[in-house]
Amino acid sequence: MTLDDWLDLAAALLLVLGGFLSLAAGVGLLRFPDALSRLHAATKPQVLGLIFILAAIALEARSWSTLLVLAPVLVFQMLTAPISAHMVGRAGYRTGNFREDLLVTDELDEAIERASKETGP
């Protein structure tokens, strides 16, 4: 096998892995019990899935100009994903869109209670 074949094989493997992680995200979206846990599936596995897919594209294209377009895609995904997850998570927590019976501990609730006791009702 030549070097080109090996690179093609690596790209193919990366594409399969990226596809698998996206599938896992979809399955998680269906199977996780409440909104906050679904958020994990909706925002996270794609980060690595995207890295795999972008790496596969880079291996296939093998040109600097492609790489320079791919880099900002990844950077912006990594900068914006935590922020959107935080906004949705915060809104979900504040509006009570989660199942309290599933939580082992809820230290945010304790903190809020402590704070409201200090300031009075």
Next chain:
Amino acid sequence: MTELRGSEVRKRIGWRLWQQLPLLVALVVLWMLLWGTVSWISVLSGVVVAIAVTRVFYLPPVELSGRLNPFWLLVFLCRFFFDVVVASFQVAGQAFRPRGVRSNAVIAVDLVTVSDFITTLTAITISLIPGSLVLEVDRDRSILYLHAIGVESVEEAERVRSKVLSVERAIVRAIGSADDVERTRA
């Protein structure tokens, strides 16, 4: 208000420009990447757009610590990538396994640092690592409240907490102030 002398004003403007310079350069580079060409026109239009954007969407200046350790930065980036890979497959496993996810936890992590910059970086890193998500930030006390998936006992919650603190330590070692390095070591 006291009047500022010409030299002081110039110094102040110079300092602000110096602080904004990394952001301006990054915006110009991004502009050129988006156009896909390097030419005088793209550089000039990039500078114009960068200045316009920083004027219109004004952000408070980020207070950097002024310290950077390239070795620990590299260690941090490698560890971060490793964590992302491991945790991505863990969450994927939780999605596929028959019993699914039965319990989660909301955990408060009291960070050692008081710097906004380190707190933000820690929060972003934690959010990018699958399985944990920052719900709320207490900026004054630098406490992160995170939601962790698949946590089934208090001991596991403790493990998540020490994990976050070790991420913070790694970031501080890479780009935190000397003061923070001392504190995280203690």
